[in-house]
Amino acid sequence: xxxxxxxxxxxxxxxxxxxxxxxxxxxxxxxxxxxxxxxxxxxxxxxxxxxxxxxxxxxxxxxxxxxxxxxxxxxxxxxxxxxxxxxxxxxxxxxxxxxxxxxxxxxxxxxxxxxxxxxxxxxxxxxxxxxxxxxxxxxxxxxxxxxxxxxxxxxxxxxxxxxxxxx
Amino acid sequence: xxxxxxxxxxxxxxxxxxxxxxxxxxxxxxxxxxxxxxxxxxxxxxxxxxxxxxxxxxxxxxxxxxxxxxxxxxxxxxxxxxxxxxxxxxxxxxxxxxxxxxxxxxxxxxxxxxxxxxxxxxxxxxxxxxxxxxxxxxxxxxxxxxxxxxxxxxxxxxxxxxxxxxxxxxxxxxxxxxxxxxxxxxxxxxxxxxxxxxxxxxxxxxxxxxxxxxxxxxxxxxxxxxxxxxxxxxxxxxxxxxxxxxxxxxxxxxxxxxxxxxxxxxxxxxxxxxxxxxxxxxxxxxxxxxxxxxxxxxxxxxxxxxxxxxxxxxxxxxxxxxxxxxxxxxxxxxxxxxxxxxxxxxxxxxxxxxxxxxxxxxxxxxxxxxxxxxxxxxxxxxxxxxxxxxxxxxxxxxxxxxxxxxxxxxxxxxx
Numbered sequence: 001x002x003x004x005x006x007x008x009x010x011x012x013x014x015x016x017x018x019x020x021x022x023x024x025x026x027x028x029x030x031x032x033x034x035x036x037x038x039x040x041x042x043x044x045x046x047x048x049x050x051x052x053x054x055x056x057x058x059x060x061x062x063x064x065x066x067x068x069x070x071x072x073x074x075x076x077x078x079x080x081x082x083x084x085x086x087x088x089x090x091x092x093x094x095x096x097x098x099x100x101x102x103x104x105x106x107x108x109x110x111x112x113x114x115x116x117x118x119x120x121x122x123x124x125x126x127x128x129x130x131x132x133x134x135x136x137x138x139x140x141x142x143x144x145x146x147x148x149x150x151x152x153x154x155x156x157x158x159x160x161x162x163x164x165x166x167x
Numbered sequence: 168x169x170x171x172x173x174x175x176x177x178x179x180x181x182x183x184x185x186x187x188x189x190x191x192x193x194x195x196x197x198x199x200x201x202x203x204x205x206x207x208x209x210x211x212x213x214x215x216x217x218x219x220x221x222x223x224x225x226x227x228x229x230x231x232x233x234x235x236x237x238x239x240x241x242x243x244x245x246x247x248x249x250x251x252x253x254x255x256x257x258x259x260x261x262x263x264x265x266x267x268x269x270x271x272x273x274x275x276x277x278x279x280x281x282x283x284x285x286x287x288x289x290x291x292x293x294x295x296x297x298x299x300x301x302x303x304x305x306x307x308x309x310x311x312x313x314x315x316x317x318x319x320x321x322x323x324x325x326x327x328x329x330x331x332x333x334x335x336x337x338x339x340x341x342x343x344x345x346x347x348x349x350x351x352x353x354x355x356x357x358x359x360x361x362x363x364x365x366x367x368x369x370x371x372x373x374x375x376x377x378x379x380x381x382x383x384x385x386x387x388x389x390x391x392x393x394x395x396x397x398x399x400x401x402x403x404x405x406x407x408x409x410x411x412x413x414x415x416x417x418x419x420x421x422x423x424x425x426x427x428x429x430x431x432x433x434x435x436x437x438x439x440x441x442x443x444x445x446x447x448x449x450x451x452x453x454x455x456x457x458x459x460x461x462x463x464x465x466x467x468x469x470x471x472x473x474x475x476x477x478x479x480x481x482x483x484x485x486x487x488x489x490x491x492x493x494x495x496x497x498x499x500x501x502x503x504x505x506x507x508x509x510x511x512x513x514x515x516x517x518x519x520x521x522x523x524x525x526x527x528x529x530x531x532x533x534x535x536x537x538x539x540x541x542x543x544x545x546x547x548x549x550x551x552x553x554x555x556x557x558x559x560x561x562x563x564x565x566x567x568x569x570x571x572x573x574x575x576x577x578x579x580x581x582x
Contacts, residue, residue: 010195021186026179033189033406034359038397040186041194048198107174126175140509140542161171 009048016060017044020067023128027071043067058137061130065138110160118153125150189406243566244289244458244533245526246558274470274555276463277514277540284462287518287534287559288455290423294343294530295449298325302337302345305449308382309347309442311335337449341524342430346446352412353437359398362413365438369394372415375442376434385451389419390427397435414443423452428520428532452532459561463516466536466557511555513540518559534559 017040024039046066047054054062111119124130130138136146176182188194295301299315299322306313306327311334318324318336325337332350337343356362367375373392380387398413414435421430432447461469516539520532538555558565 006199009199013195013198014191017188017191018186021188022181025181025186034398034408036186037189037194040188041198044194044198045201048201107171107178111178122175126172127179158171161174 005051009051012047012059013044016063019060019128020063023064023067024071026127039070042070055137058134061134061138064128107161110157113160114157118156121149122153122157243564244560245566246523272509272511274467274511274513276467277512279514280463284460285518286457286460287426288424289458289534289560290455290532291453292342292450292530292532293453298322298337298339298343301449302327302335305337305345305383306335308379309335341530342522343449344446345449347444349443351437351441351443353414353439353441355410355412357410358408359411362398362411363396366396366413366415367436367440371440372417372436375436375440376417385449387432388422389432390422392417392419413438421448423520423532424455426518426520429522458564460534460559461561463536466559467513470555470557509542511540511542513538515539
């Protein structure tokens with residue numbers, strides 16, 4: 001790896017670490033600051049090792065794809081460690097889930113009723129800010145196909161939310 | 168923004184505290200010191216996910232298992248479903264509104280694929296007949312003494328706990344899975360580096376795992392281990408580390424006669440060389456059944472047939488919003504209702520074993536081809552890291568129903 005690679009890697013990290021970190025925090029909660037940093041670093045290690053594979057026109061979706069796999073492994077570890085961690089003192093900067101409880105249970109129910117695929121597609125767009133171009137790159141489908149999928153997920157979500165709101 | 172978009176945004180768990188790495192430049196310096204090898208530290212292959220793509224479940228059969236009189240005497244495998252596919256659902260459980268495949272793949276064999284048909288055995292799995300007894304036995308191996316509790320009340324999930332809080336859970340599923348969690352934690356250090364430095368070396372961890380595998384008595388052989396370390400602990404109010412505890416994590420694939428399966432065994436060991444967590448499957452394998460395999464090229468043809476059957480010709484155009492977030496201010500364009508075609512050239516394959524359930528409820532490890540190649544879409548993005556799976560057994564010996572619902576296929580796209 002030469003100086004140019006290091007420069008490119010450093011730029012990728014500075015530019016996309018916030019989005020990658022937010023992606024991870026949204027999906028594995030609660031997570032201490034150290035844990036998020038660790039997962040982000042796991043992701044960036046892969047980015048460093050696969051630097052030549054990072055598409056120049058789809059950097060963030062590619063890195064989110066890596067983070068997704070890191071997250072999968074982290075979830076398995078977290079489940080194993082949950083009883084173990086119960087013996088430790090809570091980390092000072094952890095927030096309780098109650099601090100994030102939103103009274104909008106209807107929207108939560110509507111999200112939970114979506115298929116995993118629809119929900120992920122919807123939230124990658126709504127929370128992680130991936131547009132149809134980026135979604136297409138992440139899933140290696142055309143931008144049009146991503147638009148169709150997003151539109152259908154949104155439609156389904158609105159229908160579920162509408163039904164929940166009525167009740 | 169629409170009302171639902173506002174409400175969705177309000178639910179964003181990180182909206183009030185967006186992420187900021189605690190020391191970005193330090194991380195950059197650390198990572199760029201690492202050798203640029205091709206394997207990740209925790210996992211090996213980056214795989215792009217094709218969400219909503221082909222589900223691996225094969226079909227319920229309409230007839231009983233039969234033996235072909237002209238064949239070499241193998242019983243036809245009446246397959247119910249794939250056990251561990253990431254998106255596996257039984258045909259009856261898939262709702263009509265579930266995500267359909269949005270892209271049509273056009274597979275072709277690359278010149279590097281080769282023309283030789285390999286051979287690989289299939290195996291019926293022998294599953295412990297009594298979940299409670301097995302939970303108790305495995306718990307004893309990990310030093311957990313207690314009476315198994317039927318957690319769900321239906322025999323599907325057993326928990327053995329001792330007074331200290333050590334636990335063995337046993338999920339009595341198609342391929343039962345056990346997992347052990349200890350309350351011990353190893354040495355508490357004041358820095359993460361110190362916590363990691365006190366961990367046992369890889370050979371010690373591996374030896375410990377092998378001793379447990381021997382005690383478990385399933386007769387597993389294991390792949391090369393994949394090691395990582397993790398730490399947890401407490402922090403001061405300013406976020407600095409107060410205490411840290413480390414563990415060495417290791418994962419293996421279960422091998423059957425040297426062939427990798429989809430079953431994993433994982434252990435975590437602390438600085439006192441104690442197992443603090445472990446998980447794995449519970450089964451032994453029967454004798455090898457040498458079902459003939461189809462050629463790798465035939466497997467590719469099968470993948471294409473599934474695609475073609477799933478996307479019949481449809482001439483009705485539809486209009487969808489295209490643009491950032493698909494919002495109401497986006498311009499619209501007309502797109503064909505059929506999905507765009509993604510060209511995939513498959514250049515190589517590997518053989519491994521995947522768990523399948525037959526209609527009679529028995530579990531088998533069957534050989535699958537995992538193809539690797541390059542995919543390109545109309546956007547121009549290409550990927551060389553995507554993989555596709557296809558059951559490798561000669562279809563003569565695999566019975567599927569003619570009235571299959573759409574979306575059910577042998578082939579599965581690897582996430």
